[in-house]
Each structure stands twice: as C-alpha cells, then as structure tokens.
C-alpha cells in the first residue's frame with residue numbers, strides 16, 4: 001500500500017502516517033512493529049519514556065526491509081534535558097534501538113520550569129551535524145517556545161508533535177506552526193480512542209461506509225497533519241492505514257470542525273508538565 005510523503009523544511013521527507021507505540025508493552029513491541037511494517041507502515045514513533053525502543057529496533061530488523069525504507073522517531077525525555085545530557089540520551093536511545101541513526105529526534109516537552117529546552121535544542125543541532133539523527137524537531141511546544149529556539153539558534157524545527165484530534169483541534173497553534181514552516185504531527189489523533197462513539201463521526205462513518213477511526217484519520221490527513229495512531233491489533237492497523245482512497249467533503253469537514261471544544265485537551269498542558 002502506498003502512502004503520501006510530506007516534505008519538511010529541511011528538504012527531508014516523512015511518511016504522513018506512522019505507528020504510535022505509547023503504552024505498547026516492551027515485550028510485545030517488536031511483534032507490533034513487524035506486523036505494522038507488514039501492513040505497509042514505514043514510520044514508527046517511539047520515545048525513551050515509552051521503554052520500548054529496543055522492541056522497535058528489533059521489529060525494524062525483523063521486517064527484513066532495508067533501514068533506508070523505514071522512518072524511526074524517538075525523543076529526549078524531560079529528565080535528560082540539557083546539552084550534554086541530551087547528547088548522552090540520544091546515544092543511549094540509539095544503543096537501545098541498535099540503530100546507527102534515527103530519522104527524527106524530538107525534544108519531548110518544553111518543561112519551561114527547567115528552562116533547558118534551548119540547550120537541549122542546541123544538542124539536537126549537533127546530533128544532526130554528526131549524522132546520528134537525520135532531522136530534528138520538537139513536541140508539545142507552544143508558539144513562544146518555538147520562537148525562542150528559532151531566535152536563539154536560527155534553526156527551525158521540522159515538526160512540532162502536539163496533541164490534536166477532533167475534540168482539541170489546535171486551530172491557532174496549527175496556523176502558527178504553518179506560518180513558521182513547521183509541520184504538525186498529531187499525537188493521540190484518535191483522542192485515545194474516546195471519540196470513536198461520537199454521533200457525528202458515527203454518522204460520517206455510515207455515509208462513507210468507513211469506520212469512525214478512518215473518518216478521524218482522514219480529517220487529519222486532509223488538514224495536512226502527520227498522524228501516528230497507536231494500535232496493537234493487526235486488523236485495526238490495516239483499518240487505520242486505509243485512509244488514502246476516499247475524501248471528506250466540505251460539509252463533512254465543517255461537521256468535524258464543530259466538534260472542537262475549549263476543554264477538549266486529554267493530555268497534560270505543556271506549560272506545566274514536567
């Protein structure tokens with residue numbers, strides 16, 4: 001199955017859909033990743049804090065595909081922030097993954113209380129120069145955090161991975177990222193599965209003879225977002241991947257736009273999370 005590639009601000013490309021692995025148990029991750037690659041996924045999202053990087057690396061190797069055909073993301077955790085600490089954390093992640101490089105390395109959270117995210121970002125710039133990571137980005141950065149790393153280093157993150165789903169659409173943040181040429185990756189794109197019973201999404205699912213999950217993921221894709229739905233189940237992996245052969249119309253998009261809620265956030269607030 002084919003999938004779109006998006007071109008990022010450094011000229012590199014990223015598959016628009018990836019497999020999320022948060023809460024995938026360490027001993028089941030290799031099989032999960034191998035299965036997803038068999039379904040057609042070429043992009044896997046992990047993080048040090050998910051404690052499953054070793055399984056991701058094993059799954060990549062078990063797939064039998066050449067390394068260049070796959071796109072692997074990992075992230076530096078909050079307690080490893082700082083210049084030297086981030087360099088060391090990346091080395092440890094590569095050791096666990098047993099990979100020579102990752103395609104994308106992210107600062108997982110800004111943690112403003114620590115005030116180390118600019119130092120961490122400088123380390124990412126060096127890691128890219130050294131070839132240990134191919135592209136560098138951030139996650140959970142508000143506009144002020146983004147502007148600060150850009151102003152202090154002159155290097156614009158290729159992506160900002162933020163919570164985004166129909167109940168929390170991040171319209172202003174998406175526009176601010178787009179203005180800075182930063183691609184947005186949606187985490188918890190399915191609202192952690194909690195939005196699947198929504199009557200509007202259910203009705204769109206009936207209209208298009210799809211599932212509510214496919215309607216939601218198609219909404220992300222049509223909005224130019226990169227999506228990383230997580231599932232352990234092979235059938236749902238396939239379902240989530242089969243979103244490139246239909247389109248939502250203007251009425252559908254308007255109906256989904258109306259699901260946005262001021263209190264729709266499900267995860268932590270980047271200003272306070274540490």
Ligand SMILES: NC(=O)c1ccc[n+]([C@@H]2O[C@H](COP(=O)([O-])OP(=O)(O)OC[C@H]3O[C@@H](n4cnc5c(N)ncnc54)[C@H](OP(=O)(O)O)[C@@H]3O)[C@@H](O)[C@H]2O)c1
Pocket residue numbers: 019020021022023045046108139140161162186187188189190191192193194196213214228229230231232233236239240267
């Ligand atoms: N950067 C960050 O701070 C951050 C934060 C959170 C998440 N993330 C990343 O984003 C990824 C996705 O977010 P998420 O895992 O929080 O939530 P999600 O992808 O929105 O939802 C995952 C949940 O939905 C279920 N599900 C998936 N596909 C389904 C389908 N087709 N039908 C019914 N249920 C389905 C899964 O259960 P089953 O496994 O049983 O199918 C799981 O319980 C994470 O795995 C992680 O890689 C990043």
